[in-house]
Amino acid sequence: MRAGRFRALVAAAVALPLVLSGCGGDDDxxxxxxxxxxxxxxxxxxxxxxxxxxIKIGVKFDQPGLGYKKxxxxxxxxxxxxxxxxxxAKLGLEPGDIQxxxxxxxxxxxxxxxxxxxxxxxxxxxxxxxxxVVGQAGPYYxxxxxxxxxxxxxxxxxxxxxxxxxxxxxxxxxxxxxxxxKYKAAPVPFATYTECVQQLLSNAVDAVTTDGSILLGYAxxxxxxxxxxxxxxxxxxxxxxxxxxxxxxxxxxSDTIKGAIDDGAWKxxxxxxxxxxGGEATPPTVDPCS
Amino acid sequence: MDxxxxxxxxxxxxxxxxxxLTGLSATVALVLGTVLAAMRVAPAPPLRWAGATYVDLVRxxxxxxxxxxxxxxxxxxxxxxxxxxxxxxxxxxxTAAFVAEALRxxxxxxxxxxxxxxxxxxxxxxxxxxxxxxxxxxxxxxxxLGNILIALTKNSAIAExxxxxxxxxxxxxxxxxxxxxxxxxxxxxxxxYVVIVLAISGVLRVxxxxxxxxx
Amino acid sequence: xxxxxxxYDVQGPRARRRTAIGSIIGSFVVAAIxxxxxxxxxxxxxxxxxKWQPFSDPDIIRALGEGLVATLRVAGTAVLLALLLGTVLAVGRLSDxxxxxxxxxxxxxxxxxxxxxxxxxFFFFRFGVTLGRYGALVAALAxxxxxxxxxxxxxxxxxxxxxxxxxxxAIGLRKSQVMRLxxxxxxxxxxxxxxxxxCVVALKDTALGFIIAYPxxxxxxxxxxxxxxxxxxxxxxxxxxYVTMNLLLSRLAIVLERRQGRARPVVTLGPAEAPPPTI
Numbered sequence: 012m013r014a015g016r017f018r019a020l021v022a023a024a025v026a027l028p029l030v031l032s033g034c035g036g037d038d039d040x041x042x043x044x045x046x047x048x049x050x051x052x053x054x055x056x057x058x059x060x061x062x063x064x065x066i067k068i069g070v071k072f073d074q075p076g077l078g079y080k081k082x083x084x085x086x087x088x089x090x091x092x093x094x095x096x097x098x099x100a101k102l103g104l105e106p107g108d109i110q111x112x113x114x115x116x117x118x119x120x121x122x123x124x125x126x127x128x129x130x131x132x133x134x135x136x137x138x139x140x141x142x143x144v145v146g147q148a149g150p151y152y153x154x155x156x157x158x159x160x161x162x163x164x165x166x167x168x169x170x171x172x173x174x175x176x177x178x179x180x181x182x183x184x185x186x187x188x189x190x191x192x193k194y195k196a197a198p199v200p201f202a203t204y205t206e207c208v209q210q211l212l213s214n215a216v217d218a219v220t221t222d223g224s225i226l227l228g229y230a231x232x233x234x235x236x237x238x239x240x241x242x243x244x245x246x247x248x249x250x251x252x253x254x255x256x257x258x259x260x261x262x263x264x265s266d267t268i269k270g271a272i273d274d275g276a277w278k279x280x281x282x283x284x285x286x287x288x289g290g291e292a293t294p295p296t297v298d299p300c301s
Numbered sequence: 302m303d304x305x306x307x308x309x310x311x312x313x314x315x316x317x318x319x320x321x322l323t324g325l326s327a328t329v330a331l332v333l334g335t336v337l338a339a340m341r342v343a344p345a346p347p348l349r350w351a352g353a354t355y356v357d358l359v360r361x362x363x364x365x366x367x368x369x370x371x372x373x374x375x376x377x378x379x380x381x382x383x384x385x386x387x388x389x390x391x392x393x394x395x396t397a398a399f400v401a402e403a404l405r406x407x408x409x410x411x412x413x414x415x416x417x418x419x420x421x422x423x424x425x426x427x428x429x430x431x432x433x434x435x436x437x438x439x440x441x442x443x444x445x446l447g448n449i450l451i452a453l454t455k456n457s458a459i460a461e462x463x464x465x466x467x468x469x470x471x472x473x474x475x476x477x478x479x480x481x482x483x484x485x486x487x488x489x490x491x492x493x494y495v496v497i498v499l500a501i502s503g504v505l506r507v508x509x510x511x512x513x514x515x516x
Numbered sequence: 517x518x519x520x521x522x523x524y525d526v527q528g529p530r531a532r533r534r535t536a537i538g539s540i541i542g543s544f545v546v547a548a549i550x551x552x553x554x555x556x557x558x559x560x561x562x563x564x565x566x567k568w569q570p571f572s573d574p575d576i577i578r579a580l581g582e583g584l585v586a587t588l589r590v591a592g593t594a595v596l597l598a599l600l601l602g603t604v605l606a607v608g609r610l611s612d613x614x615x616x617x618x619x620x621x622x623x624x625x626x627x628x629x630x631x632x633x634x635x636x637x638f639f640f641f642r643f644g645v646t647l648g649r650y651g652a653l654v655a656a657l658a659x660x661x662x663x664x665x666x667x668x669x670x671x672x673x674x675x676x677x678x679x680x681x682x683x684x685x686a687i688g689l690r691k692s693q694v695m696r697l698x699x700x701x702x703x704x705x706x707x708x709x710x711x712x713x714x715c716v717v718a719l720k721d722t723a724l725g726f727i728i729a730y731p732x733x734x735x736x737x738x739x740x741x742x743x744x745x746x747x748x749x750x751x752x753x754x755x756x757x758y759v760t761m762n763l764l765l766s767r768l769a770i771v772l773e774r775r776q777g778r779a780r781p782v783v784t785l786g787p788a789e790a791p792p793p794t795i
Contacts, residue, residue, distance in 0.1 A: 073729075073742050082739045083575025115729040121644050182461060182473050199384060200470060202462040202726060205742040206373070210464070213376035215384070232745075344527065344535045347543040361716065361762035363723035365734055366755050373747045377560045378553060451629070458631035462727060469633050476641060487638055491630050498629040 045100045055259045060129065061103045068095045069114030069128035069252075073203055076228025076285050077134055080111070087111050090224070091132040091249075093280035094151055094271070098130065098251065101267045116184075120144050123252050130264075131252030134222060137298075146257055148264035149250035151277070153295040155243020156186050157223035159230065161211060162238045167218055169241035170194045176217040179207035186221045189245060204229070212236065222247045224285055231287045248295065261300035268297050303482075305489065308475060315471030316493050322385065322457045322467060323497075326392035327450055333393060334400025341405055344426060352401065359398035364456055367395045372463045384464030391463075392456060399449050407442035408434055440512045447505040451498050468493055557748065567746035571753055576740060583736030584757065590650065590732060591719045594657035598718070601658060602665030609670050612691070620666075627663035632721055635660060640728045649730040653722070661718050668714065672707035673699050712769035716762045723758075733757065 051058035060066050070091050071078030080087035086106075096106045114122055114133045122128045123145045137147045158178075160167045167176065173196040180187035182200040190196040199216050201207050207219040208229050219226065224247075226239045251268075253260045271277040272294040281292045305312070340352035359367070371391040375382060382390075411434050419429040461470030472490040476483055527535060557563065570576045608620025627635075639652035647655060676699050684694040723734040731739075737754040741747045 073739055075743065079743065080739075081575065081743050082579035082736055083573065083577070113729070113731070118644070118649075118729075125646075127648075179464070182470060185477075188474070188478070198466065199464040200461065200466060200474075201464055203738060203742060205738075205745070206747075209373060209745070209747055210376075213373075214381065215376060343538075344531075345539040345542055347539045347546065351542070351546045357763070358759060361720075361759045361766075362755050363720040363734065363758055365723045365726065366751060366758065369747065369751045370755070373751070374557075377562060377748060378556045455629075455631035455633075458633040459724070461633065469631060469637070472634065473637060476637075483641065487634075487642075490634060491626075494631060494634070495626065495629040 045105055046103045052259065055263075056129070056254075056257055057102055057260065057263050064104065065108045065110060066099055066102065066104055066130070067110045067112055067128045068099070069112045069119065069122050069131040069133055070095060071115070071133045072113040073115075073205070074134060074225055074228065075205075075232060076287075077224060078132075079228075080113070088284070089228075090152065090280060090284040091134065093284060094251075094268075094277075095130070095132045097271050097276050097280065098132075098264065098267050101263075101270070116181075119252060123254055126254075129253070132249075133252075134225065134247075135250055135252050136222075136247040137250040141252075144255060146253045146255045146261055147250035148253065148261045148300065149268055149297060150248035150295045151251065151268045151271075151297075152224065152249040153293070154222045154224040154247050154249070156189060156220060156245040156247065157226055157239050157243050158241050159208070159211065159219040159226040159237055160217065160240055161214075162236055164217065167240060170244045173218065177215070178218045178220050179210055179216040180204075180220050181207070184221065185245075190220050208237070224249075227285050231285075258300060265297050265300055272297075305482075305485065308479075311475070312468075312471055312489065312493075315466060315468040316497075318385070318465065318467040319454070319457050319469075319493075320497065322389055322392070322460060322465065323450075323454045325389045326396060326457070327453055329389065329393035330396035330400050330449075330453065331446075333397035334404060337397060337401035338404035338408070339430065341401060342408060342430075356398045356401055359395055360402070362395075364391070364395050364459055365462075367391050368459060368463050384460075388457075388460035388463060388465045392453060392460075395456070396449060396453050399452075400446065403442055403445040403449060404438065406445070407438035410441045411437045440509065443505055443509045443512070447502060450501055450505075454494065454497055454501065562748045567744070567749045570740060570744050570746065571749070579736050579740070580733070580754075580757070583731060583733040584761075586730070587719065587722045587732040590653055590657065590722045590725065590730075591715070594654045594661060594722075595715055595718050597654065597658035598661035598665050598714075601662030602669055605662060605666035606669035606673070609666060610673060624663045624666050627659050628667070630660075632656060632660050632724055633727060636724055636727060644728075649725070649728050652728060653725045653730050653732075657718055657721055660721075661714060664717075665711070665714055668707055668710045669703070672703035672710070675706055676702045708773055709769065712766065716765055719762060719765070720758065 051061055070087055070089070072080040072087055074089065074091075077089040078087055078091045079089050086092075092111075095109065099106065099109050112122070112128050114128065114131055116133075118127075119131050119133060119135055120141065123131055131145075132151075135141075135147065137150055141147060158167060158170065158173075166172060170190065171194065173190055173194040176196050177199050178187070178190045178196040179199040179201055180190070181204060182202065187198045187200055191198045196218075199207075199210070201210070204219065204221060204225060207216065210216045211219050212233075219229075223239060223243055230237045230239050251264050253264065268277075271280070277294055278292065286292060337352050337355060340348045341356070343349060343352075368388070368391045371394065372384070372387045375387055375390070408430075415433050415437060416429055419433045424432065457467060458469035460467055461473060466474075468490055472486055475486055479486065561567070605620050605624055608616045609624065611617050611620070635656040636653060639647060639655045640649065643655070644652055673695075680698050680702065681694060684698045689697065722732050725732045726735040726738055729735060733754060737750045741750040744750075
């Protein structure tokens with residue numbers, strides 16, 4: 012690279028991280044105060060984690076806005092990550108005490124079952140089927156399946172406009188099945204959502220579909236080219252996964268989520284991450300622990 | 302087991318896509334591979350160099366990466382094609398390199414005396430290749446080409462991650478809806494591939510037997 | 517002299533002129549294609565510095581390095597297991613006893629017919645809890661390459677000239693001794709190119725780990741372009757790494773072969789005989 016180009020490169024190198032780290036955090040501090048006077052019942056998981064001084068949390072590494080870790084860095088960023096830090100803070104743990112484990116959708120149940128992680132916050136929708144094998148507390152966020160389209164394409168305003176159109180999503184996801192079966196779209200499966208968005212930008216597909224929260228992350232990255240449209244046509248309630256049967260943990264997590272909603276930590280976490288995509292945030296009502 | 306009743310047409314459609322993809326890619330790969338092999342043995346050094354470089358590059362790159370470059374690169378070059386076609390192009394580009402090498406070995410396996418005799422009676426390079434060497438090379442080349450074709454059938458499964466719903470992609474989708482039928486679906490899908498592979502081997506054995514060259 | 521060398525005569529002046537014209541036209545065509553591709557990509561902004569800048573970021577380079585190490589780890593383990601499995605299966609295939617031969621043949625044919633992608637998905641969904649992503653990937657690769665190597669071994673043993681076996685039997689060696697003392701040592705030398713070729717295949721196959729999100733080199737590349745939207749530059753960089761790695765491996769094989777001395781490699785298992793690499 013020639014000298015002039017190199018200088019531009021350096022300038023870009025300085026500017027780019029600032030732009031990219033816009034979604035996520037300039038947070039070296041915890042999003043909420045780390046609890047100092049924790050008082051957990053002996054023998055509970057919370058007490059064990061508190062004493063151990065560290066916790067393993069499973070998050071996504073490839074979802075901008077929710078759980079995204081730039082390769083080569085140590086810390087992921089996103090709304091799930093911020094919520095995880097809030098939970099850790101209530102356990103008396105600093106963000107630095109968290110060991111982040113990449114958890115893709117297929118791994119969530121196995122990782123909880125075999126102890127690879129203590130908690131999972133990875134766009135983990137609460138379903139009855141999953142509740143048979145793991146515990147899920149929350150929801151801490153409610154979203155629904157939506158559509159991401161090119162801003163200059165006005166033919167798609169909602170799922171009913173999808174008939175015969177090419178819609179991209181990740182192989183095997185519920186989203187892709189829904190649009191194919193219910194809305195007669197032509198499914199185009201890819202390995203990651205980013206690849207879907209790339210195909211959308213190059214006009215090879217007409218829409219990308221998945222949880223609105225994930226789509227907001229992409230819209231936030233390219234607000235002049237992409238837009239999220241239509242009302243959510245399914246309901247996805249993100250919960251915190253934990254090992255099945257740990258009812259004390261369930262109560263603790265539910266209380267933590269409610270507390271964060273009440274004291275504004277939830278809203279701050281949202282504004283720092285997903286909120287940048289221009290979405291409105293309604294804090295959810297937390298399920299009672301069964 | 303009711304998954305087969307409900308989704309039989311889906312599964313069949315997946316395998317049909319696999320067969321179509323394999324067929325199209327095989328045809329293009331054979332043509333392209335022959336051209337490359339001819340380039341590699343041609344008198345003009347630049348052609349030889351181009352052929353050799355192509356083969357070296359492609360054979361040492363994972364097929365997945367070829368897919369990425371083709372599926373995401375073609376639109377950048379201005380070609381808007383269906384995902385099926387893109388997958389076919391990626392598979393063809395990749396397989397052609399192996400076809401070229403198999404053909405080249407086949408050419409070398411023909412006794413050099415044949416080419417010398419052809420030259421002695423004044424045949425040109427093109428005539429030598431077309432009338433004398435390639436027909437004899439054909440017989441030697443069938444087993445390796447058969448293997449390449451079988452490999453192509455299996456490689457078509459990679460298209461499932463790039464927008465094409467074929468047999469493995471169908472498997473990937475169905476096991477999430479019908480987790481209790483996991484073994485049935487796996488054995489079913491695997492058997493499908495085995496059937497296709499056996500069919501290809503069978504056809505090739507017949508072709509091989511029919512093309513016995515009398516010496 | 518191979519046929520390739522005798523396809524055309526030593527060229528007289530007219531032929532030389534024709535070849536020269538052909539060369540020039542050929543070079544021009546190739547160069548034109550390359551230039552056209554580069555220009556087109558440039559017009560679409562694929563060479564913009566912001567798309568390539570991540571690769572001067574030490575974090576990114578470190579991540580790619582880690583991905584490379586992971587790739588090598590998976591490939592190494594899988595190859596070792598595959599060598600073991602291949603030996604076992606080859607012995608089965610070459611056995612005189614039908615009881616051993618038939619199941620071995622079935623296993624080999626089965627694993628050579630199933631796509632590797634399907635195998636990986638199988639191990640991950642069924643045994644993902646116990647094996648993890650690393651284990652699932654290694655298991656699938658080892659089984660698949662083991663079956664292929666079994667065929668390579670079998671072809672190698674069969675390619676040793678019959679005279680060797682006959683002579684060994686004439687001096688009264690038992691079958692296992694014939695194998696161990698006469699056939700295997702010679703077969704190994706014949707098979708080296710094919711075995712190395714299979715190692716290259718195994719290295720390339722690790723790229724399929726991206727389907728289950730195992731952080732090998734290709735998946736690392738995916739994570740990079742997920743964040744920076746620079747698919748083409750990342751793909752080119754990752755491709756360069758793979759090609760370099762594989763070319764080095766092939767060179768190493770050639771060096772090793774030469775080192776083993778000119779001790780009468782009467783025949784080598786060229787690509788026509790050995791089952792060619794499948795992915």
